[in-house]
Amino acid sequence: MRRAGVLAATILGFLALGVLSTGPHSSFLSSIAQAQNIGMRTVSGTVLDASSQPVFGATVFIKNEKTKTIRSFDSTAEGHFHFAQVDMSTDFDLWAEKDGKKSAIKTVSSWDARKEFVSDLKLK
Numbered sequence: 001m002r003r004a005g006v007l008a009a010t011i012l013g014f015l016a017l018g019v020l021s022t023g024p025h026s027s028f029l030s031s032i033a034q035a036q037n038i039g040m041r042t043v044s045g046t047v048l049d050a051s052s053q054p055v056f057g058a059t060v061f062i063k064n065e066k067t068k069t070i071r072s073f074d075s076t077a078e079g080h081f082h083f084a085q086v087d088m089s090t091d092f093d094l095w096a097e098k099d100g101k102k103s104a105i106k107t108v109s110s111w112d113a114r115k116e117f118v119s120d121l122k123l124k
Helices: 002-017 027-035
Strands: 040-048 059-064 070-074 080-087 092-098 106-108 116-118
Touching: 040 092, 059 080, 070 080
Parallel strands: 040 116
Antiparallel strands: 040 080, 059 070, 059 092, 092 106
């Protein structure tokens, strides 16, 4: 019983000092929510043809250089592609292909701190 009392007093002390907060804008609770996405980014862009027009139906690949796993996405009518939950601590190769044409391979580097990596891929 004494241990529970000490724990309760400690928690109440933290609340009184503002270390823990229970309000709608709680920094403690928001930190926990933000921690769920630490280390993840989005990778997006547009697939273009040689004349810089958007390409529909190109397959865009993103390859994890650590595990060698590959994810793919078919570009939209506007040529757009989007990958979510891309690990920021790993390097990735990014490229597009359609009808025997292939873009240059771009590296999404683990040294790049951007949470939103945007790059166009030009088919040649």
